[in-house]
Amino acid sequence: MATSSAAVAESLGWADGEAAPAQVVLDALARIAAAVEVPVTADMERGYGLRPAELVERLAEAGAVGCNLEDSLPGDGRLLDVEEQFDFLSAVRAAADAAGTGLVLNARIDTWLRPSDTTSEERLAQTVARARRYREAGADCVYPILLADRGTIRRLVAEADVPVNIIAQGPAADLRSLADLGVARISFGAQLFRAQQARLAEELDRLAADLG
Incomplete structure (x- = not known):
């Protein structure tokens, strides 16, 4: 089971985008992990400001077996340089390997997150390049959020050389079709x-209407 950063934050009274303190999010994650009988992975946005070794340690303490880490900044949404994200993911992987946690690292790719003046072909090339680089950093899978075009998904799966996670929404909402395209993991955000x-x-509207 995977958490949603927006769902966790908003259910606790905070906005998405790392507005909630890291400890608040981790405490919620620990309660979720303790309440279910399946492995839990956590959407940790950009890491809530935690250093890689501390992030790995805190996730293990909370009972999580994996995490999502995105390559844009909370707040302004600026897409990070691919090499900066490569260094971050590499450090997280090294910390997890040193700790022996077996952390599943899902690297979110935000090239489709906001409007861009690049063509679809250019954006696909950027996404493939980031996917391959993040795999080299130790990512177990990549997550190009909001990518919903099935033809592009098929090409990404074929070219990325790493398992691909897709969000099930819009044209990509058909789970069987996503599986047929070779998608390895499906999220619902x-x-x-x-x-x-x-x-x-x-x-609540119905109760209000009943009260007249």
Whole structure:
């Protein structure tokens, strides 16, 4: 099972984007890991300011077996230089290997996250280059968030040389089709949390209407 950074933060009264203190997020992660019988991986955004060794240690203490780490900055969303992210992921992998935690490292790629004046072909090339570099850093899989075009997904899976994680939304919402494209891992982001919020809002509206 994987956590959603937005769902965890908002359920605790904070905004997404590392607004919540790291300890608040890790405490919630520990409660989740203790409550379920399946392995739990954590969306840790950019690492909440923790140094790689501390991040690995705190994740292990919380009971997590893996994490997502993204390559854009919280707040302004600026895409980081690929080599800066390579160094960060390499340090996290080295710390995990030294600690013997077997941490599953899912490297999020944010090339599709915001509007860009690059062509789809150029963006795909950037994503493939980042995927390959992050694999060299020790990532177990890569996560190009918001990539929803099936043709592009197929090409990325073929060219990235690393397992690919896709979010199930828009044209890429069909789970069987994603599996047929060779996608190794499927995420739902905050969609289940949003659905729960919408259902609660419906119930509150109904109760308000009953009260007149």
